[in-house]
Amino acid sequence: MDVRLEWGPTGAAVLAPECDVAVVVDVLTFSTTVTVAADRGVAVRPFRWADASAEDEARRLDATLARSRGEAKPGDVSLSPETFRTAGDLSRVVVPSPNGSTICAILAEAGADVVVAGLRNRRAVAAHLSARGGRVLVVPAGERWPDGSLRPAIEDLWGAGGVVAALLETDSSVEASEEALAAASAYRLVEPRIEAALAACPSGQELTGWGYASDVTIAAELDASQAVPMLQDGWLVAE
Numbered sequence: 001m002d003v004r005l006e007w008g009p010t011g012a013a014v015l016a017p018e019c020d021v022a023v024v025v026d027v028l029t030f031s032t033t034v035t036v037a038a039d040r041g042v043a044v045r046p047f048r049w050a051d052a053s054a055e056d057e058a059r060r061l062d063a064t065l066a067r068s069r070g071e072a073k074p075g076d077v078s079l080s081p082e083t084f085r086t087a088g089d090l091s092r093v094v095v096p097s098p099n100g101s102t103i104c105a106i107l108a109e110a111g112a113d114v115v116v117a118g119l120r121n122r123r124a125v126a127a128h129l130s131a132r133g134g135r136v137l138v139v140p141a142g143e144r145w146p147d148g149s150l151r152p153a154i155e156d157l158w159g160a161g162g163v164v165a166a167l168l169e170t171d172s173s174v175e176a177s178e179e180a181l182a183a184a185s186a187y188r189l190v191e192p193r194i195e196a197a198l199a200a201c202p203s204g205q206e207l208t209g210w211g212y213a214s215d216v217t218i219a220a221e222l223d224a225s226q227a228v229p230m231l232q233d234g235w236l237v238a239e
Contacts, residue, residue, distance in 0.1 A: 001130070002086070003167060004140045005160055005179040009238045012103050016110030020134035023115050023125060024107070026141035026157040028203045029079050030100025031118030032219040033066075036081040037093065038121075038227035038238035045094045045235050046101035054096045063092035069212065082214045097220055099141040104231060107181040112137070114231035117163050119194065120218075121225040126166035128228045128239060130174075137181060143203065154186075154201050155219075158194070161187030162222075195220035 006015050016022060025031055037044050045063065047054050058065035063078060072078040077087050079097055084090070095101055101115070107114045117125040117138075129136055140156035152213045161183030167174050168184060176184070195217065198204045204216045227238040 001133050001136060001167070001171060001174045002140065003136045003174055003176040003180045004165070005140070005177060005183055007140055007152060008099075008142045009103050009106055010150070012137070013110065015137050016112045016229050018135065019112050019116060019137035020097075021113040021129065021132065022107045022137040023117050023129070023160075023163055023215060024100055024103050024139050024141065025052055025117050025156050025159040025163065026097070026100035026103075027118050027155040027219050028153070028198070028207060029081055029215050029219060030097045030117050030141070031159065031168055032097070032215070032231050033081040033084060033095065034080055034100070034116045034236055035118055035120045035225045035227055036084045036218065038229045038236070039225055039239070040084065040090065042084065042090045043092045043235040043237045044102040044229070045092065046231070047094050047096040048102050048105050049096050049098035054094055058094040061092065061094065062104060063094050064090060066093050066095040067212070080212055080215050081218045082212070103141055104236070106233055107139070107195050115130060116229040116236055118159050118219060119162055120221045120223070121227055122159070122162040123166045123223045124226045124228050125163055126170050129167060130170045138183070140183070153203055155198055155203055157183050158187050158190055158197070161185070162191075191222075194222055
């Protein structure tokens with residue numbers, strides 16, 4: 001197995017043709033939301049954030065639309081994973097997001113198989129990748145600066161590194177790029193205090209300041225999920 005790592009939508013677009021499977025890592029909070037949905041058996045349709053037709057898409061598919069955090073009312077689902085835990089009956093949800101969903105779409109359009117990973121399911125994803133082999137691209141999503149440029153996010157480096165570290169533990173024959181090895185080292189450094197580190201990083205502080213500290217706590221549920229959300233016919237569904 002060959003494992004490479006590259007950041008964000010641009011990195012995904014450039015390297016997607018050179019991989020068999022791509023792993024999207026957006027710890028706070030797309031990946032965590034998808035894993036919580038997968039634990040409930042809910043299918044997620046990633047939808048590009050900039051497209052204003054998400055509501056039409058949800059209606060067309062007879063699916064629930066995940067609202068933005070600011071728009072969500074009690075009982076609605078949003079990019080907050082807590083809302084997927086507390087919502088009533090769900091089967092299919094359209095989830096717009098500026099990073100995770102957009103990267104999923106870019107990778108799918110390039111013909112790569114797409115898997116979503118976070119800290120909650122890193123070992124499950126590593127086991128899946130080890131079983132299938134091939135060329136793996138791990139994509140930490142990062143965030144965006146106001147001008148649209150990439151802002152690398154430390155939590156996504158940790159999440160991507162968590163997957164790589166689990167792969168290296170599972171299969172000693174894995175050949176990882178220097179970027180992937182560096183991410184694994186960063187993850188191992190922070191693993192013993194992962195919840196505190198997530199809460200202290202800029203994205204974690206931002207979510208806590210907005211009143212979503214529980215989302216940070218859920219994201220830090222290390223290896224709690226056995227779900228491997230895979231993109232099939234436009235839907236992320238658990239293997």
